[in-house]
Each structure stands twice: as C-alpha cells, then as structure tokens.
Amino acid sequence: MALAPPESALAGPRVPSGRLGSGWVPAGVVCVGAVVVFLCCGVSVRDLTVFAAYIGIGVALPGTLLWRAFTGGGSSPAEDIAAGLALGYAVEVLAYLPARAAGVPLLVLVSPVAVIGTFACVPRLRRHWRGAVAGERMPVWCAWALAAVVGFLIAWSALALYGVPVTSAYVDMPYHLALVGEVRHHLPPTLPTVLGERLAYHWFVYAEMAATSWVTGIEPVTLVYRLSTLPMTAAMVVLVAVLGRRLGGRWWAGVASVGVTYLLVSPALRDGVEFTSRSMFTAWASPTQTFGALLFAPVVLLLVGGRRAWVVLGVLLAALIGAKATYLPLLLAGLLAVPAVRGVVERRLRAEWVVPAGLTAACLVVAHFVVFGQGAQGTAFAPFATMRTQWAGAGVALGVLTAVHLFCLACVWGGVAALGRRALDPPMLLLLGMGGAGVGAAVLLGHPSQSQLYFLEGVRPYLSVAAVCGVVSGPAGRRARWAVPACVAGAGAALLAEGFEVPGGPLTRVVVPYLVLGAGALLVWRRGFALVMVALLGGYAVPTSVREVIGRVVPADVVRVPSIPEGARAAGRWLRDHSSPGDVVATDLHCRPVRWPACDSRHFWVSGFSERRVLVEGWAYAESTLSRTELFGASYLMVPFADPGRLAANDAVFARPSAENVRHLAQKYGVKWLFTGINHRLDKFAQLRFRNATSSVYELSQT
Template identity: 30%
Template sequence: MTTVLETPAPAAPAPVRHSRRLWAAVPWLLPAISAYWVLHYYDTPDKQIALYAVYLLLAVVVPGTLVFRAAFGSRGNLPEDLGLGAATGLLVLLAGWALAAATGLQHLLIGWPALVMALFAAVPGLRRHWRTGPGEPLPIGWSAAMAVVLFMVTIWGATVFRTVPLPPHTAELYPDLYYHLALVHEMTRSMPFQVPQLAGETLKYHYLSDADIATASMITGIDAHVVFLRLWVMPVAAIAVLVFAALARSVSGRWWAAPIAATVGFVGQSVTVGSIASPPGIGLPITLLSPSQTYAMPLIGIFVLVAADVLRGKALRWWGWALLPLLAVACAGSKASVLPPLAAGLLLAGAISLIGKRKIPWTTIALLATVGFGMVVGLKLFAGGGAGTLQPQFLATMRWFLPYQDVIGTADDVQWGGLVQDGLESAGTAARWFVAWSLIWWFLVQAPRLVGLALPPKVRWSRPRQWADDQVPWLLGGIVIAGVLGMWLLWHPSASQIYFYNAVLPVCGVLTAWALADRVRGRLVPVLGAVAGGLWEFFAPALTVPVSRDAGGWAWAMALPLIRTAALVAVISLIAVLIWRKRAARALSTALIAAIAAAGTVSAVTRTVESLGDPPAIKVRNHVAVTAAEMKAALWLEANVGKDDLVATNVHCMPMSAQQCNARAFWVAGLGGHRTLVESWAYTDRTVAANGVNDLKYFFQPAPDPAVFALNQRVFEKGLAADVQELRSSYGVRWLFADTAAGKVANAPLKAAGAVVVHQIGTVVIYRLY
C-alpha cells in the first residue's frame, strides 16, 4: 500500500515565517473562545476557567511536550508537538499522582510538573527539547480546518452540559456520574483504595480517568464536581482529536487527511438518509457519561501512532521503549476495551509481515509483548470480579436494537444464556432473516466509519509481495475489525461490549481519511462527492413510522432509505461515466468515500443543532431526581467533615423509595466526597458477579454484606443506642446522613443515643457521633 508524500516547500525568509506563524495562530481563537463561552454559559465561574487553562498549560502541555520530544522525537511542527505532548502530559501527571497516592504526599503534587520542567532546564542534554525539531511547519489550512473540528467538539460539549446542571440543582443525573465523582474523591486519598460507596471493599476498576480529574482538582483547588462536570471533558476530547489527526497525517502523508480523520472519528456518526431506525452502539468515542472511555482515547492514540512509526522503521529511543510499557498500563487502567483491539491489529500486521517477507517481525513482536504486559498488569491491578460477566455470545448487542425487540418479541434472560441469545435461538425463519438483514443494515449505515475497510488504501502489485511492505494498514485494519467483532460477538448485562467498537472509532476515521487521501488526484472530485453526500443526507425524505412493527414492516422501513440512496448513486455514476468515461470510472471510489464521510458529518451536525434548539432535557422525576436541598446537604459534608471520616446513610436506591432496590444512588458519596459504610453496591465485584441470581440483574441484587446492611438500617429506622454504639466503635462511623425521602428516620431515639444534629436542610438531617 502506497503513501503519497507531499513535496516540502522551499524555506521561507524569516519575516515571512514569522507572519505565517501569526496567521496560523488566528484560527485557534475560534475553539478557544467557543470553549470559554460554553463553560461560562453553563455556570462555570470565569476565574476557575482561567485557572484551569493555566493548569492545562503548565501541568499538562509543557511537561508532556518535553517528555514526548525526548522519548519519541519532535514531529517537526509546534501544533502536533503540543497535541501529542498534551497526551503524554496526561501520562506524566498520572505518574506523579501514583507516587503521591502511594506515599501520602498529595500536598506535594503541585510541584510535580515543575520538577519535570526543571529537569529539562537543568540537564544540558535535555534542553534542546524546549525547541521544535527540524521539519516544515503545517500549512495555515491545517490550522483552520482543525480549529473548525475543535469548535464542533465544543458545541458537542454544549449539548452535554445542557442536560447536566452543576450542583446544587434539582435534577436526575445519570447514576454513573455520581459513581465516578465518588471515585474522583477516592483518588485524592492514599493507596490502597476502597469502594467509596461500600467502605472496606477493595476497589478494582479502571479508575485512572478519575485519578486525572482528582489530580486537576488537587492542584488547582477547584471543586471536584466542577472539574468533572465542566472543565475536564472538552480539553481531553480536544487532545484526543489532535493525537489522531497527527496519526492520520503521518500514515497518509497528506496534511488535509488530519482534519478529515478527526471529523469522521470524533464528530461524524452513522448516516441516516431519512431512516427512522437508530443503530445500536454509542455515537461518539467521547462521552461525559463514561470518563474512562474519553480519557483512554488520547493515550491509546499515542500508542498507535508510535507503533505505526516503529513499524515503518523509525528508530525508537530508549526513553520511548521505557515509556511504552507504562503507557500500556495506563491504557489498561483507563479502559479495559482499548488494548485488545490494538493487540489484534499487531497480530494481523505481524502475520502479514511473516507471510509476505518470510522472516520474523521482531519489532512487531516487541510491540505486541508491550501491549500484552499492559493487559496482564491491568488485569492484576484494575480488573474486578465483575469482569467475568463478559461472555461470548453471537449478536448479543442486537437485543438493544428497537426493531429487533419488536420483531423477536422475546425478552432475553438477564443471564448470559449461551453462545446464542434465547430470543434469536427460538425465532422463526422470517425473524432470523430479519436479524441477518439488520446486521447488514448496521454495516451499511456505519459506512463513514467502515468504508476504509471496504475501500482501503490501494494495494500496489508492481512487484511480488509488495502488499506486505507496509504493516501499518494491516495494523489499523486489524484494530477496526477487532473492535467490530468485540461488539457483535460478546455479551455483557449492560451492553458494555459496545465499548470495543467505541474504542476504535478514531482509528476508523484515520482509515477512512487515508483511503480517500490515497485516491485523490485533484480537488474537484472529492469536493463534489462531499457536497453531494452532505446534501443528500440533509434533504433525503424522512420516514416516520414503519407500516407495521413486524419483520416485514421494519425490514422495508430500514431498506427504503438505502434503496433510494443506492438508486441516486447509480444514476449519478452512470451519467458521469457516460460523459467522462474512464476518468469518471477511476474517480468513482474517491467521490463515494468523500460522499459517505460528508454524509456522516452532516448527520451528526444536524442532530447536534436540533438538540441545541430543543428545551434542556433535565429530568426531575420524583424520588429519582436529587433535590437541590439534598445536594447542598451532601456538599456540606464535603466542606465540613474530616477527609477520612466515615459516613453512614440510609440512601441506597434509585428511586429512593422503591420496593425493589436499584442500588445505584451513589450521590451521597459522590457529592459528599466521603466514604460511606453502605450506600449503593451495584458496581461492586460481588454484586456484578451475582448477575442473574434469582433472575435479577446485578443492580437489583441485595447488599453483599447483609449483616452490615441490616445494622445500618436499624440505626436509621430505630435509633437503638446499642446499634449506634456498634456503628461507631466497630465500624468507625463518625457521621449519619439521614434522608427522610429514603425511609423512616428515628430522630428522637438517635438524639437519645448520643447522635448530635449538626446540619439540617430539606429532607436531610446530618448527625455527628461522638
């Protein structure tokens, strides 16, 4: 497969270079101003925005850029050095946090970035890394295009924040947000870590994203919930965009492939062309609801970029080889689903090299061993007992697809159920044909992400076995294939198998951009293709409902928009071939890739604009939404209670007063910032591993320690002096967080037993035990 490299331009005079640098900096004002406006509009204090910007520069970008240049070499231009350096800075800061958490020296963490910068200033051999290495600057067009992509990321941020108000505000937030916020507070403590909602339980989870948020909060002094719910997500997403943009430019040799890859990977989604069905799976690789997923993207991007360079013969410094195992462990501790696809890609690349060149690919083996090291250490340090719930099952993700639910008509068990899910196994012939069509349909509407597999960068056959010369396309293709297979061949009770596909979406964007770059011979064809694809996605006639909700009705409703699209493509292609003949035939694949990529982008932008035009969708269901008063009470705990004090609460469920407890409240530990004896246990190892017991999903399972839970409940409901004393002396509880919305609170008996009311607001009473 051939990479078309652009011819370097002659060196410009110094005044011209200075002027060009200034003009190249102008486009970056767009995402910067947009990010500020979004944060300011959604209630983030201006001083905290400014402080966090300084933190990003001095604690993340500058130290990370120095380490990146020392370990992997400069890219020859400042923007890519800073983007890749920021991703490396996340790893450098993570190392400082780990040292602080292991030694209890969190108060010195603020000096860690300064120590790194001082090292590069003091050591003569490292001083050169303060300067960009040799190379040509990127054109202004790159800066302008990338600035537009990052601007769209900030608009995505606005769609997120409008549904997640900053506390205290009566709202029903996704429970995982409270769960991660509690983990953020836990990461400010020293090792070993505990499950903050179930004190004493060892924490086994991919919590490194929470550690990064905690580090930002500790260094800046900004409240953890403000960092997490506002300041953190857009910069990390922007860093990931820059990393994969650099990867696209590197592998394709075309600067404009970078913004296309970033757009397809981080902005674009599946095409709709008027369809009413929504494909299963998460739309983007970045999401506030899963900070671990978002945080893992820049880290795995760095690894893929370095791997691609090494597979193409770039010599890696000893610093680089030393840093790669740490990077692999960081990836595993960020999101468990990111390393397996990379391992699969390296296996495929190595196999192709072995077959084609007939010699052992030692470099590929070294990279694969490094990834394997990260996976093994990750299993040891981060994977909990609940990880065993991930099982092989064919098309398990299909059960989350609305047409499948209508057609199959069988509610699959909450348990694993074998290699084929129950509904599919008992389905009739028509229903099975419909499922097969649904899978084909999914691949078609995912064309913006997967077209790089169907129409990959061209293979050259000018000499034997040339297809094995470059391992990089096989690496990227293997990563994407593994992500797709992981989504469709694995089962998890909460559909977490989709994260395997989610993890490879940025690589999909790179492969799509490279496939286009390898075919383009001029601007006209891809521009016309992109315009046509975008216009059709926007103006395609929309269906409202299927004629019937059976196999035939849904199959036709899903097929009709694609039939219309195929007919339009066929007509336009035929006209073009009749007029321009061979030239048109050669250009068809180029136009098609451009049209598909543009359609996916227009689809995503249209949804975003429509979302911003709707009223904010803040849920406030009774007994599910946490009231502003309850939030204020929890925030009082964070501000007034000793950091290591233990809290007991009667809040456990969502809704709080439900007869069958969905144990995912999480907000007392999340907003309160303290460990609780027993709050919510849905995500603990023992609970997740018990999924399916008594035909109940894991979050409906009872508390893992019934005796402690019973004692906890008796204290709040009866307030017996003996129970209060046992809670205090045997378990070390210092505070009671009692919410009458969650259940009965024996106020008078508690006072008689020595509990002192120290704060009361709304339905919450906080007691101190002496």
C-alpha cells in the same frame, strides 16, 4: 514496506508568518470562547486561572519537552503539544500514585519541576524548548477547521453539562465525583459507595483529577462537572488530525478524519431504532473513555510512524493499564495482525512489531490481575448481544440484524474498501486490526449496560483515518468525479427510505429499507466504482448525521427535574470538613428519586460530596452486582444488594432507631457518621451535628 508516506509527501504549504496567518489565532479564539462559557456557567476566575496554569505548565510543558526529547518531536508544534499533554497526563498519574500512597500527594509536583529544571539547565536539552526548526506548521484553514470542531464540542457540553445545575446533571456524574474523592484520600482505592468492595474499574483519570485538585485547590466538583475533560477532548481532536495527515499525506485528510470521527454517524431510518457506530459524544459522560482515548492516540502515532521510543511507549502503556484497559486488547489485536499478514507477504517475521505486542500483552495481564482483580464488571462472551438487546425476541433474525448493523458501520467507514493493496501496509494493518477487534467485540460481547460498545467507540478514530486514507488512495479520474453526485444521491435515498412505509411486522419495516440501500451500494461496487460506492454509503449517513450534529447544539425544551436535594452539597461539604478521610458514613439513601419498578441504585452523591466511604449507598456499578446480572434478563438496576444482612442492619438504624441498632452499626462496621434527610427520631440516639432544609448529619459514639 514503508511505515509511512515518504517525507516528500508530508511537505505541506508554508504558512504566512503574519499574526493573522498564524494557527495560534483560532486556538486563541477557542480558548477565549471556553473561558466565556465557563465564567457564564459559574467557574470562578481564580479556578480558571489556576487550572490553566497547572495544566499548561505542570502537565503539558514537561510532557511536550519529554515527547520532543525521546521521539525527536512531531511534524508540527500542534502535534508536539497535543501528544505532550497526553504524555504529561501519564507522567502525572504515575507520579501521583506513589505520592498518594506515601501520604504526601503534593509530591506529584516533583516530576514537572524536575523535568522543567533539567531541560532548562542541561545545555543539550535546551533546543527542545523550541521544537524542530524545520517542523511543518499546520495550515491556517486546517487550524480553523479543528477549532470549529472543538468549539462545537464546547457548545454541546455547555448545553448538556456546563450550564446544567449539579443537582440535575447526568446520572453518572456523582459516581465520577465519588471516585475522585476516593482516590484523593485513599490508595489503593475501593468502591466508596459500598464499604470494602473492590474497585474493579478504570480509575486513573480520577487520580489525575485528584492530583489537580491537590495542587490547585480546586473543588473536585468543579473539575468533574466543568474543567477537566475539555483539554483532553481538544488534544484528541488534534491528534486524530495529525494521524490522518501522517497516513493520508495531506492536511485535508487529517481534517476529514476528524469530521468522520466526530460528525458522521450511522443512518437511523426509523425513529428510536439505531444500529450504532458509537459516536464520540462521551467526553464528560465517560471521563475514563476520554482519558484513555487521549493516552492511546500517541501510542498509535509512534507505531505507525516507525519510531520506537520505548520509554514513551512504556509510560503511555503503563498509564493505559488503569486509564482504560479496553484499549490494550484492541492494540494487541492490531499488533498481532501486522506480523501475521506481513509474515505471509514477506515470508519473515519482523521483531519491530512482536516486541510492542509482547509489551502490550504484559500490560494486559497486569490490568486483568492487578487493577481489575480478574473481575469483568459483567462483560461476557455473548454473541449478538447488541442486536438482541436492540430487538429482543428477533430469534432467527439475529443474523439479518447483524448484517444490517455491519452495513450501518460501512456507511461510516466504507472508505476502507477503497484501500486496495494499501491495506497490506503495516500502518493500515495496525488500524484495521484494531478496528476489526472493536467491531468484533461489539458483536460478540455483552454487558448489562451495553458497555461492549466502548470497544467500538475506542477504534472509531482509527477506522475513520483508514477510511479517509482509502479515499485518498483511490484513483483520480472520470469515475471519481461521480463521488459528489453519488453522496447527494445517497442522502436523498436515505431520506426517501425514512419516509417509506413497508408493510409487515416491525422487524420487516426496519430491515427492508436498509437492505434496499445496501443492494444499491453493492451494485455500484460490483461495477467497479469503489469511490462512488464509498460516497454513496456516506450519503446514506448524511441526513442522520446532520440531525445529530444540529440537535447537539440546539437548546432542547426539556424540564430537568433535580435528582439531588438542594441542601445535599452543603451537608456533604460540612461532613468532609469535620471528619477524617478514614471515617465511615451510613445512609438510608440508596435509590434515585425516579419511577422504577425496583430501586434504581445509581445513588452516589453522599460519597461524592462528602469524599467519605459509605457503608452502603448505591450498588449499581459494583462488581458484586454486575457479576450477578444475567444478560437479556432483568436490568442490573433490579439486582438487589449482595449482602442483605448488612443492608438490613444499615437501614434499621434509620427506620427503627434505637440505642442497640446504633451501637451495632458503630461497633460491627465502624460507622461514625449518619447522613440522612430529616429524621427527628434519630435525635435521641445520635448527636445531631448539622441540619438544613433537606439533610441531616449525625455523629455516633464509638463506645
């Protein structure tokens, strides 16, 4: 069975050689737009220039050269550059780890210098600077379509993050900043906001940002809040299109795959009620997910293309261990599905799938025992946890809610049902195996903050590609002509369902409209109109998707209340510049200034701005907190700190300052600095070193 469409199917239209007919024009337009956005949002020309130079020359260029050398290159320059950027990131992180451990982080530059120098000096490697001579170029219309998607993501990010003051940004941004500071100075890292707590988390993306900061001199806050995730996001868009093109055989299939991945979401027929298909709008909110998604995409490209470039595959999987280990069990499920099904069909076992499965399993073991220390960060086997969280108290209706959720997923990826016998092809089995594992994890696992849905988000691009391939594989004829009217009819039916009030309880009012729409799709399916059913399901999702897409780029009339004091950043920077990376800081700032029955301990900016380890700051994301949180009970934000004695000794210094309390903190816990608000009572027992309108920094004597 062929692993990919025949080469003749991959031949696409030639692109005019003129400048206006070049795919570089839309790429250039996007770059100019990004530059304008960043400049308007406070990024300096110097930082933009240095960042672009480092990512282009220090990461993407060596990665592209290595990708071409080990894999033979992709079918288009766009694929080589996007996959090369992913490989370059993986090499950068794996080079930074020993460099940081040796205390010389700038040694990370050895790898790009060595790669570029080797490919420049070795005659037989120089051809990889040009790429494949007969390579296919992306059609101009396709390049513009992908540029539009990237431009949309830039506009959304500008409204939601880039243009928002650091003091008012998304709640998790200081946490990401704190982890960059930790990996910038320490290896192995620990949780910087709780001294000595193991960092059982995906942290390689923070190593990438730390490496970039060391090389370029750019402040971590600029990288986290502005620059770093955009190249990852843009490259991921290209790789989804390339995968759709490769398996669909046409460039429009690649563009459609991107559209389904980023723009099509589950129908929400009632306000505030969402049976989610987990959108990709986590580009900056979850940099670990964004980084892991980018590293994972070339792995899938290699596997579905039949090219076993073992060195590249090993490097990418090794980087995934700490980038986003969520992808490893998903990949393993897909790799096991291929030989399991093909073994039944062909009655023999293919080693070409068993070997990467074994390599993936080994990486998964390393991730579990080495990176996460056997911690689960609160993830547990809890069937229907997503539904129970959405509709607490539904009880016996959990099965119905699960069916509705699966129906909503079918509205996005219903094209899978039209694959027919092509679903037995190894590439499709890989995608469907991963997709089934992602959906299964969302249904069977639970997490205090719904993080089990990242499994679903992780497989979203690959289910989208499979769904588009189902449409491509469908029969062309009289029945297919009904697809567009069916999509329009589906959109209209969804709008009617949204406005139709069903008598009964809240559960009935939510479930009945979905059941009616599902019955209509099932009727069409039973009559043999597979493509029409797919179009109908997609139509159901159109109204919600349009509102979601437009809503992301329409300025919202929202008053953003600062959660970080204006002087906090200056105080943190002073502390960083006048202390050593090994110094320990104590603070009485543990709770965010929001209304909450208990302490919302997602407080991380002291560590984030100072790049120093804190005795106790915020503990919400600590393994010791999440592991003690009971699912379906009180929020993890209600869980108190795991070590009450330490917290009491810490807070006593600020609430009841005395020479004895200060001495105890310094001698027992090694605290050297105090970071607080305005507390004049501390002036008698510690040396005031910095003060502004909102923050104070004190130094403690170690004797």
